[in-house]
Amino acid sequence: QSVLTQPPSASGTPGQRVTISCSGSNSNIGSNYVYWYQQLPGTAPKLLIYRNNQRPSGVPDRFSGSKSGTSASLAISGLRSDDEADYYCAAWDDSLYGVVFGGGTKLTVL
């Protein structure tokens, strides 16, 4: 059971916009930054969004993040076949004094 809650799966067709949610509590998302990671099969995760809504250099602006209260979302617009991957949210948890992850969302591009 992960501290942060994500839907196990999401899907969309090429060109569509999809969103992935991440729900937490006051001790993590409610009081700290949220980060998003993309993990392609057989590879290490890649930082996609940092500090709630910032994109690292090289990440397309099709990817965007937002946060409200104790929840956060990752939006992917102009969906492409190579966006098919697992997506994870993460945040620092003040109560656990450590980093917590969501259980991951498997995105399928139909």
Place this chain on the structure above:
Amino acid sequence: QVQLQESGPGLVKPSQTLSLTCTVSGGSISSGSYCWNWIRQPAGEGLEWVGRVCNSGGANSHPSLKRRVTISVDTSKNQFSLRLNSVTAADTAVYYCARDPDSTGSFDYWGQGTLVTVSS
């Protein structure tokens, strides 16, 4: 360009100690306000933060692993290490090392990961 590379035994016997090293290249491990982390992923499952050591001082780990985990830095070798004792099959996973410039979960550089299997 910073690069991280994990190394260590791929097979550990139950009750023994898992030892991994992460070698950092492309920059000094002791410069900057970074935390150096270990993250693991059992096959087919999600990511789990194991612990970290920070340049600002101190190390901490996941509460469920705290009694078994030691994370340390060797600045002379530009490496940091993980020791996890009394391992069981539940510790079988791909172990990643990663750098965090925010100290709050912003893992900007990752190693490729190394599979550690706990089995007799």
